[in-house]
Amino acid sequence: MSSATALDDFLQEAIRRQVTPGAVALVAQEDRVLHLAVWGDAQVLPTRQPMEAETMFDLASLTKPLVTAALALVLEKQLDLSLDRPAHTLVPELRDRDHADITLHQLLTHSAGLPAWRPLFLRGETAAEYLKALRHEALEDLPGRKVVYSDLGYMVVGEMLRRASGMTLDRLFREVIGEPLGLAATFCPAPQLAGRAAATEVGQAFERELAGAPAQGYGGWREGVIRGEVHDHHTWVAGGVLGSAGLFATAADLHRLGLECLGGGSSLFSGRVRERMRTLASPVGQEARSHGFALNIGGEGSCGSALPESAFGHVGFTGTSLWLDPDRCRIYVLLTNRVHPSVGQVDMLEFRRGFHRIAAAI
16 A cells, blocks of 8 residues: 555545544655645535545644744845844733733743743633733743743734734734745735635534633624634634634645745745744743744654654644645645534644654655
């Protein structure tokens, strides 16, 4: 059995076991696609619709490295966004208490000390209002000491970019990255693209439970099938665009973006930018992070030991994943709608590592 056939079998078995309703996987050597797998359904409720190679996926947290961190690094000089710049110089909402010491470097490496998540949508409806609420949240630790993966930190970076550029984050991405690379990737997909999107949750049981008692009486939850609009509630409330989530893209889009990160594309990302994307920048002894990406040092990444320690990548809660192997110039894209119709009790870490074990042999 070939490795490509084994990968197809692996994905079909995952669909049978209800790990996910469907999947699109792409394995590439630089610009050459070695294998493209398309299996299952993009939607099962209220009607069944088959997955396609061009299906758009809500990338969730893949927005962080591919939009927010990438823009901060690419526009560093143009927008005066040095990595040691205190966040409060652009976001004065954070000028008080320990928040005043937070830098862009710490935000990009999840070492700012900010909590992982808080239901800020209970206290605001825009990124700016979220930041006003955030100033009242105590830090998990002093800035620069500990890695705490934080949606909130990337909301701050997105707002820094918006204020420094005078442009919304979606427009900034489109003009600086999306259009130059010819991507279909976008925030807030237009109806034609939204109709090609993989469905996510029916209702919002997961975040309702996460928000807990403080959200009792909150009337802003969605009830139906979420499709073609962002799953993350903070982002949806704020209009579909945040530094932490919101980008929709196809497997082909991620292939192109991965190629840029590896230096085999159009040279949109300079050598300096690419180096920062793959170099350890988080505090010693903490989770290995670059400026934007997770690193596979010690085989601890979601790709596991199948890829070398030099590999870097990221995942999204909705079931998305991009890992890059600079040694072999390999690109691994795994896109699933595993939160549709609900967020199940699935070991996604093992699923992703199983995928990479087979894909690396192709």
